[in-house]
Amino acid sequence: MSEPLRIALAGLGTVGGGVIRLLEANAALIARRAGRPITISAISARNRSKDRGVDLSGYAWEDDMVILGERPDVDVVVELVGGADGPALALARTTFEAGKALVTANKAMIAHHGLELATKAEAAKVAFKFEAAVAGGIPVIKALKEGAAANHIDRIYGILNGTCNYILSTMEDTGRDFADVLAEAQAKGFAESDPSFDIDGIDAAHKLAILSSIAFGTAVDFGPVAATGIRRVLAADIAQADALGYYIRLIGMAETEFDAAGQRRLFQRVHPMLVHRDHPLAHVDGATNAVVAEGNFVGRLLFQGAGAGDGPTASAVVADLIDIARGDIGAPFSIPAAELEQARPADSGHRTGKAYLRFTVADRPGVLAEITAAMRDAGVSIESLIQKGRAAVGSTETVLVAMVTHEGPESAIAEALRLLDGSPSLAAPPLVMHILED
Missing domain, CATH: 3.30.360.10 (Dihydrodipicolinate Reductase; domain 2)
Known part of the structure; x- marks a missing residue:
């Protein structure tokens, strides 16, 4: 069997502990599927003395987690610290600059810095994987x-x-x-x-x-x-x-x-x-x-x-490690970072569909007519309208008025709410929820 894939683990919370337990419990199975063993060389976390329910004595400890990316006995860094910036981002950058692969569950860091990190990973010709960042154990x-x-x-x-x-x-x-x-x-x-x-x-x-x-x-x-x-x-x-x-x-x-x-x-x-x-x-x-x-x-x-949870998320992390052990690098976002399109944001106003609107209004005559007039003037067609029971908002007696619109542009609903903005009849901002039919 080939030489082990040596990893460093930053972050020993719920998921980090789960990764250690999974690598230990399924070591033989993982080695057969990966084509070589996956072993832990070094670890780091904020609190060295905390009892995490796993034996950490066999692993080197680094107080500064960024050093994990520079260790010569590490092939892959697993970052489970979290946070868009700070130590997690510093560790990711150091790891790629040192020519090592990175596995992370850090969705905030990827959402804010994913393009930069993918570019660094591709330049270093190393893997950057983050299956655990989205939907836990779902691949x-x-x-x-x-x-x-x-x-x-x-x-x-x-x-x-x-x-x-x-x-x-x-x-x-x-x-x-x-x-x-x-x-x-x-x-x-x-x-x-x-x-x-x-x-x-x-x-x-x-x-x-x-x-x-x-x-x-x-x-x-x-x-x-x-x-x-x-x-x-x-x-x-x-x-x-x-x-x-x-x-x-x-x-x-x-x-x-x-x-x-x-x-x-x-x-x-x-x-x-x-x-x-x-x-x-x-x-x-x-x-x-x-x-x-x-x-x-x-x-x-x-x-x-x-x-979420230690088992499902750890499963996704280790699946990424198995892919790396097999030699799978690939573009982090499926297409090379330089070829990813800079798509401009879409305007939601022209989107069409049905919506549910709920108003919290003063319990007095004329309020319902005011709301329906705003809908009429904005071109919103009402499919159904329901007035529900009372609720106290501050010291004012209020009622809930809910309606479902016919299919129409979102811009029309926005215009109706603009017309009602500032009305003394509204005890709270309206709630809009669009409807998913198919």
């Missing part, structure tokens, strides 16, 4: 780069954040409101003590930017991704969606389109949506992730599985 990046490589991908979308999906599906099952379920998710370890990155859609937006680049051959670009989270979704919205035949899910969606001049534009949005109960994503619940890719020859592909 969606490999599927796009390899299994669907012959296809034009028309659209890619899915449930990319397990925390949000757990919250929404629990609200659905129990009728409880957002704050209550979020507290439970934090107690169970499904949500961080500061859950902002998850519930505000930023985590899903990082992942969507990565998937977009691979699917469409465009330069990874997080900046234009429009992200809206789930903070404002009420139990009443969940109940109303169910009555209409939908479930609410936080969906990341990307597709390319052409403008009037024939130039390709890239649409990227993370947004809570009403998903028709017949759609496969409607029944993805708990902390599960799912990704749909639509190719021009292969049709619709659905990938579903655990989106």
